[in-house]
Amino acid sequence: MFNFTHNKLSVSISILIIVIIFSACENACEETLNNELIFPEAHEINVPSYVYQSITGDILVHGDEGYKFNLVDTLPATPVIGWDSVQTKLIISAIFSQPIQVVNGRIENLNKIVWIWHSGLENGKDGWVAFEEGRNISDGNLDNLSQPIPLTTSHQYYWGVWSWDESGIRVRYSSRQMTFYVK
Amino acid sequence: MVAHIMLGLSFNTFFSMLRTNIINPAVFKYPLSSVIIKILIINASFIHVCAYSGHNLIENACSITQRDSLSRDSVTFIEVNGIIKNNFHENVDSVKVLAEINSYSMHTYSDEEGLFTFKFPVGSNILTESIHLSFLKYDYKPFDTNIVVTKEDFPETLNIILIPRYKILLKGRLFAGNTPIEDVDVKIRHLDEFKQLKTMKCYTDEENYWNCLYLGMFKTEIVTDNPEDSIYLSFSRSGFKPQLYKLRFADYSGDILKFRMKYADTVPDLPGSNLSFKLSYPIGKSSGWFLGLSFYGKLNNNMLNRFRPGMEITMSTYKRSVSLSSLPGASETKFDTVYTNFFVGPSVFFFLTKPHVRRFSTYLGSTFSLALSGGAFVLQPFIGTRYFIDMRKSVCMDFRYISYGLNARNYTFSYIGNAIGYNEKISVDRILINIGVQINF
Numbered sequence: 001m002f003n004f005t006h007n008k009l010s011v012s013i014s015i016l017i018i019v020i021i022f023s024a025c026e027n028a029c030e031e032t033l034n035n036e037l038i039f040p041e042a043h044e045i046n047v048p049s050y051v052y053q054s055i056t057g058d059i060l061v062h063g064d065e066g067y068k069f070n071l072v073d074t075l076p077a078t079p080v081i082g083w084d085s086v087q088t089k090l091i092i093s094a095i096f097s098q099p100i101q102v103v104n105g106r107i108e109n110l111n112k113i114v115w116i117w118h119s120g121l122e123n124g125k126d127g128w129v130a131f132e133e134g135r136n137i138s139d140g141n142l143d144n145l146s147q148p149i150p151l152t153t154s155h156q157y158y159w160g161v162w163s164w165d166e167s168g169i170r171v172r173y174s175s176r177q178m179t180f181y182v183k
Numbered sequence: 184m185v186a187h188i189m190l191g192l193s194f195n196t197f198f199s200m201l202r203t204n205i206i207n208p209a210v211f212k213y214p215l216s217s218v219i220i221k222i223l224i225i226n227a228s229f230i231h232v233c234a235y236s237g238h239n240l241i242e243n244a245c246s247i248t249q250r251d252s253l254s255r256d257s258v259t260f261i262e263v264n265g266i267i268k269n270n271f272h273e274n275v276d277s278v279k280v281l282a283e284i285n286s287y288s289m290h291t292y293s294d295e296e297g298l299f300t301f302k303f304p305v306g307s308n309i310l311t312e313s314i315h316l317s318f319l320k321y322d323y324k325p326f327d328t329n330i331v332v333t334k335e336d337f338p339e340t341l342n343i344i345l346i347p348r349y350k351i352l353l354k355g356r357l358f359a360g361n362t363p364i365e366d367v368d369v370k371i372r373h374l375d376e377f378k379q380l381k382t383m384k385c386y387t388d389e390e391n392y393w394n395c396l397y398l399g400m401f402k403t404e405i406v407t408d409n410p411e412d413s414i415y416l417s418f419s420r421s422g423f424k425p426q427l428y429k430l431r432f433a434d435y436s437g438d439i440l441k442f443r444m445k446y447a448d449t450v451p452d453l454p455g456s457n458l459s460f461k462l463s464y465p466i467g468k469s470s471g472w473f474l475g476l477s478f479y480g481k482l483n484n485n486m487l488n489r490f491r492p493g494m495e496i497t498m499s500t501y502k503r504s505v506s507l508s509s510l511p512g513a514s515e516t517k518f519d520t521v522y523t524n525f526f527v528g529p530s531v532f533f534f535l536t537k538p539h540v541r542r543f544s545t546y547l548g549s550t551f552s553l554a555l556s557g558g559a560f561v562l563q564p565f566i567g568t569r570y571f572i573d574m575r576k577s578v579c580m581d582f583r584y585i586s587y588g589l590n591a592r593n594y595t596f597s598y599i600g601n602a603i604g605y606n607e608k609i610s611v612d613r614i615l616i617n618i619g620v621q622i623n624f
Contacts (some may be wrong), residue, residue, distance in 0.1 A: 110599050143511065170602070
């Protein structure tokens with residue numbers, strides 16, 4: 001015989017379990033901020049330590065380890081930028097003459113960008129870009145790109161990589177801000 | 184001694200005792216036939232003569248349909264015995280044995296062992312008598328024969344073999360689609376025999392279970408002499424087309440025959456209210472789902488019986504795809520946004536055809552709704568048709584036009600971070616094809 005009380009109790013317990021699962025998911029699924037990244041709401045783009053050859057010999061870039069231990073790499077005026085590829089359509093790597101400032105998900109000091117490479121350019125590939133494959137930028141305008149001029153020596157620079165989701169609306173991946181000194 | 188006692192009784196009393204088997208042969212020591220004969224010889228005028236079987240369990244029925252004019256001095260009795268079997272050597276009981284001797288006729292029935300017996304009077308001056316015997320039972324073919332007996336007696340036992348008639352248990356089940364239908368009038372005609380049945384309903388069985396095993400079924404027994412006979416079946420029920428089937432007796436294999444009833448062109452006792460649920464699948468590039476839940480009632484006015492006022496709640500989703508210019512040299516991106524809007528308001532429709540038409544009853548109407556977000560007034564005209572799938576449920580399809588405004592979100596790509604968003608007022612104009620179900624009650 002149909003036991004209404006028992007059935008009602010089962011339904012109530014089921015609803016309670018569903019509510020708990022969803023509330024747990026809501027807490028667990030919240031995007032966590034990573035303040036070490038240039039864009040804290042994004043996922044991390046790893047920059048492993050790497051070595052490349054230049055005219056002066058092998059150059060070591062410490063990547064994320066250098067960020068953690070406050071190491072400043074010394075690089076030539078035409079450095080090579082490397083990172084772990086995230087396989088997205090839209091990605092940018094840029095060198096700043098001053099620390100990168102991000103407010104509300106947007107870079108504030110875009111006029112401090114001295115060099116840029118993005119996935120719309122013909123040369124370079126996601127994860128490994130030589131300085132010559134990027135462009136100089138004027139007034140922060142992507143339409144005013146020119147052949148890159150080597151960086152000024154005896155000057156400290158900052159670089160980073162960020163990438164968008166498929167729609168291009170939100171920055172989905174971001175690296176830490178790397179610092180290097182041009183000898 | 185008993186005979187002397189009996190002489191003191193009136194003849195009527197005595198024979199009534201004989202009819203009711205009060206006189207048991209086991210107690211009545213004297214041979215019964217001789218006693219009767221003696222009595223009859225003493226005074227045989229105006230006597231009811233009754234055959235007595237001599238078996239306790241035999242239900243004998245005997246009569247003399249005509250009173251004879253035999254003289255009291257010239258009557259004697261002859262007893263005829265027999266056994267009735269069928270061609271499978273089984274004893275056949277309850278066979279009516281009809282005997283006709285000149286102007287006399289009498290009948291008796293065979294007992295459980297197939298035995299029968301009867302006695303009849305003959306004149307003493309007649310040496311032989313011809314008797315016509317008929318053996319009748321519904322399940323068996325009638326059998327007639329003549330025997331000739333002498334005045335002395337008929338010492339032999341008759342052996343009668345009856346041939347069974349053909350018999351079937353005709354079973355059938357009636358469906359509407361795949362659903363068995365109860366309470367269908369089933370008329371069965373075989374030769375001059377008519378039977379009227381109804382298909383079965385569910386019922387509570389002896390074990391207190393709700394039993395629908397025989398829902399929509401009927402069965403009846405039909406007997407015939409000729410297997411080439413035809414059986415005519417006719418089915419009728421309100422809301423269905425009457426149907427007639429014919430089958431040969433010999434063609435029936437014993438299976439449950441399945442018959443499918445077809446719905447009539449109109450729905451009887453059409454209820455006025457209906458609850459409908461409509462759905463529109465997103466077809467096309469910039470489209471979305473549409474859901475509608477509506478209730479309509481009937482006006483208590485015969486002049487307005489084609490109008491159905493009611494309420495409707497609808498939901499419309501609108502999927503918008505926008506292309507976005509991104510990095511120079513890179514391909515455009517695209518983002519999709521789904522906007523959901525709810526509307527509620529009064530609705531009315533008018534049947535262009537008669538509402539109780541089963542197929543394609545067409546209607547025209549409109550919902551005067553209010554958008555729950557924004558509060559704008561939205562008119563939703565529609566034209567549609569419905570098709571009854573049974574007595575209460577129908578499927579409906581309608582074309583609906585809906586036009587409403589919404590605040591859409593647009594974006595501009597920015598290479599220095601998240602895209603710049605802004606709102607834009609857009610208008611949604613859609614012609615929907617709704618498919619729905621309607622429950623009429």
